[in-house]
Amino acid sequence: MGIVSLFADITHEGARSLIGPYLGLLGASATAVGIISGLGEFIGYGLRLLTGYLSDKTHRYWLFTFLGYGMDLFAVPLLALAGRWEIAAMLIIMERTGKAIRKPSKDTLMSYAARNVGSGKGFAIAEVLDQIGAVSGPVILSLILLFKSGDELANYRFAFAILLIPALITLILLLISRLNFPQPEKFEVKEEKINFEGISxxxxxxxxxxxxxxxxxxxxxxxxxxxxxxxxxxxxxxxxxxxxxxxxxxxxxxxxxxxxxxxxxxxxxxxxxxxxxxxxxxxxxxxxxxxxxxxxxxxxxxxxxxxxxxxxxxxxxxxxxxxxxxxxxxxxxxxxxxxxxxxxxxxxxxxxxxxxxxxxxxxxxxxxxxxxxxxxxxxxxx
The missing domain is CATH 1.20.1250.20 (MFS general substrate transporter like domains)
Known part of the structure; x- marks a missing residue:
C-alpha cells in the first residue's frame, strides 16, 4: 500500500504543482483559484467523516478504497481535456472528493498491517514511500515542461495526460494488493494490554x-x-x-x-x-x-x-x-x-x-x- 501511495502521489502532487498556473491559462482569476483550492481541501477533509462512518457500517473497506482511487486518479489526466476553467474546477473538486471517499478506508486497511509490524513503523514506511512520489511527480512534470516546446497550454495538457500512466500503475498495484490480501483485518494482533471499548x-x-x-x-x-x-x-x-x-x-x-x-x-x-x-x-x-x-x-x-x-x-x-x-x-x-x-x-x-x-x-x-x-x-x- 505504501507503493500504491508512491504512484498515486506522482499523479496527485504532480498535478497540484501545475493546477494554479493551468487554471490561470484557462482564464480563471486569482479569486477563483483560491476558492477552488479552499473548497477542494474542505471537501477532501470534511467528507471523510461520512465515508469513515459508512466504511465501518458496511465493512467494505476495499470497495471504498477502489471507488476513491478510481475517482481521484482519473480526474487528474482528464484535466488535459478541460477547455474551460469551470470544467477544470469540477475535476479538481472530483479529485478531492475521491480522496475523501478512500482515505478513512485506506488508513483502516493500513492500520491492520501496521499493527502487525508496529503501528509507528508501518505508517512511517508508508509515509517515506508516499513522499518519494510527492517529490517525484512535480520533478517529472517540470522536466516535461522544460524540454517540451510549443504552446504553453498544450504543454500543460500533455503533462496532465502523461499522469494517466502512474494512475493506471496505481490501480494495478491496488488490485494486486486486493487479490493477495482480501481480508487484511486478519493481520490485526490481539493484545490484552489495550482494552478500550470502541472509541474511548x-x-x-x-x-x-x-x-x-x-x-x-x-x-x-x-x-x-x-x-x-x-x-x-x-x-x-x-x-x-x-x-x-x-x-x-x-x-x-x-x-x-x-x-x-x-x-x-x-x-x-x-x-x-x-x-x-x-x-x-x-x-x-x-x-x-x-x-x-x-x-x-x-x-x-x-x-x-x-x-x-x-x-x-x-x-x-x-x-x-x-x-x-x-x-x-x-x-x-x-x-x-x-x-x-x-x-x-x-x-x-x-x-x-x-x-x-x-x-x-x-x-x-x-x-x-x-x-x-x-x-x-x-x-x-x-
Missing part, C-alpha cells in the same frame, strides 16, 4: 491535541509567500526549500515512526516540541541559515503528523470503529488546519510577531495536551 475518552482528548497541532502549524504557501516578500531566497530557491522540507518530512516520519513503537506518545511529544520553533526561525529571522533551520523544523512536524498521528488512532481505537475514527480525525484536523491558516494569514498582514506568538502558544498547548494524554493512557503505549 482517550481518543477525544487526542482530538483536542491534534486540533491544536493543526491550528498552530502554518501552510508552506504562507512560508513561501513570506520568503518571497522579504527576498531572502530568489524565486528558483523557494521550490528547493519545499524539496528540503519534504526530504526532512520523509526522514523524520521514519525516525519518529520507529521511535513511536518504542516509547509511544512520547515520540509525538518530542516531535511537536521541536516543531514549535519553526515559526520564529522561519518568520522572524533575517539569516538564510536560520530560515533553513525553520524549514527543517517545519519538515519534522510534517513527518510526525503523517506517521505518528495515524499510528496513535490505530492503537487507541478498536478495529471495528477505526474507519469512523479516522474519518472524524481527518475532518477535525482539516477544519482546524483551515481555521489556523486563516488566522495566521490575517495576523501576518497585521504583525508578523503576532503570528509567531499565536503559533507557538497553540503548539505549546498541543504538547501540554499530549502530556495529559500520555498520563491518561499510562503504560499501554509504552
Amino acid at each position: 475518552k482517550s481518543y477525544w482528548l487526542y482530538l483536542v491535541a491534534i486540533s491544536l497541532i493543526a491550528a498552530g502549524f502554518a501552510d508552506f504557501p504562507l512560508l513561501a509567500f513570506h520568503f518571497q516578500r522579504i527576498d531572502i531566497f530568489n524565486s528558483t530557491m523557494i521550490p528547493f526549500m519545499y524539496a528540503i522540507a519534504m526530504g526532512v518530512d520523509a526522514i523524520s516520519a521514519l525516525i519518529f515512526g520507529f521511535l513511536y513503537d518504542k516509547v509511544g506518545v512520547t515520540s509525538l511529544i518530542i516531535a511537536s516540541s521541536l516543531s514549535i520553533f519553526f515559526s520564529p526561525f522561519s518568520f522572524l529571522s533575517e539569516s538564510s541559515l536560520l530560515v533553513i533551520l525553520g524549514v527543517i523544523l517545519w519538515g519534522i512536524g510534517m513527518g510526525a503528523q503523517e506517521s505518528i498521528l495515524k499510528s496513535v488512532v490505530a492503537d487507541i481505537v478498536t478495529p471495528e470503529k477505526r474507519g469512523t475514527a479516522y474519518g472524524f480525525f481527518n475532518a477535525i484536523f482539516g477544519l482546524f488546519w483551515f481555521i489556523g491558516s486563516a488566522v495566521m494569514g490575517i495576523l501576518y498582514d497585521r504583525a508578523i510577531v503576532s503570528l509567531v506568538v499565536f503559533s507557538m502558544i497553540v503548539e505549546s498547548a498541543a504538547v501540554f495536551t499530549l502530556f495529559l494524554l500520555k498520563s491518561k493512557l499510562g503504560n499501554p503505549l509504552n
Whole structure:
C-alpha cells in the first residue's frame, strides 16, 4: 500500500504543482483559484467523516478504497481535456472528493498491517514511500515542461495526460494488493494490554491535541509567500526549500515512526516540541541559515503528523470503529488546519510577531495536551 501511495502521489502532487498556473491559462482569476483550492481541501477533509462512518457500517473497506482511487486518479489526466476553467474546477473538486471517499478506508486497511509490524513503523514506511512520489511527480512534470516546446497550454495538457500512466500503475498495484490480501483485518494482533471499548475518552482528548497541532502549524504557501516578500531566497530557491522540507518530512516520519513503537506518545511529544520553533526561525529571522533551520523544523512536524498521528488512532481505537475514527480525525484536523491558516494569514498582514506568538502558544498547548494524554493512557503505549 505504501507503493500504491508512491504512484498515486506522482499523479496527485504532480498535478497540484501545475493546477494554479493551468487554471490561470484557462482564464480563471486569482479569486477563483483560491476558492477552488479552499473548497477542494474542505471537501477532501470534511467528507471523510461520512465515508469513515459508512466504511465501518458496511465493512467494505476495499470497495471504498477502489471507488476513491478510481475517482481521484482519473480526474487528474482528464484535466488535459478541460477547455474551460469551470470544467477544470469540477475535476479538481472530483479529485478531492475521491480522496475523501478512500482515505478513512485506506488508513483502516493500513492500520491492520501496521499493527502487525508496529503501528509507528508501518505508517512511517508508508509515509517515506508516499513522499518519494510527492517529490517525484512535480520533478517529472517540470522536466516535461522544460524540454517540451510549443504552446504553453498544450504543454500543460500533455503533462496532465502523461499522469494517466502512474494512475493506471496505481490501480494495478491496488488490485494486486486486493487479490493477495482480501481480508487484511486478519493481520490485526490481539493484545490484552489495550482494552478500550470502541472509541474511548482517550481518543477525544487526542482530538483536542491534534486540533491544536493543526491550528498552530502554518501552510508552506504562507512560508513561501513570506520568503518571497522579504527576498531572502530568489524565486528558483523557494521550490528547493519545499524539496528540503519534504526530504526532512520523509526522514523524520521514519525516525519518529520507529521511535513511536518504542516509547509511544512520547515520540509525538518530542516531535511537536521541536516543531514549535519553526515559526520564529522561519518568520522572524533575517539569516538564510536560520530560515533553513525553520524549514527543517517545519519538515519534522510534517513527518510526525503523517506517521505518528495515524499510528496513535490505530492503537487507541478498536478495529471495528477505526474507519469512523479516522474519518472524524481527518475532518477535525482539516477544519482546524483551515481555521489556523486563516488566522495566521490575517495576523501576518497585521504583525508578523503576532503570528509567531499565536503559533507557538497553540503548539505549546498541543504538547501540554499530549502530556495529559500520555498520563491518561499510562503504560499501554509504552
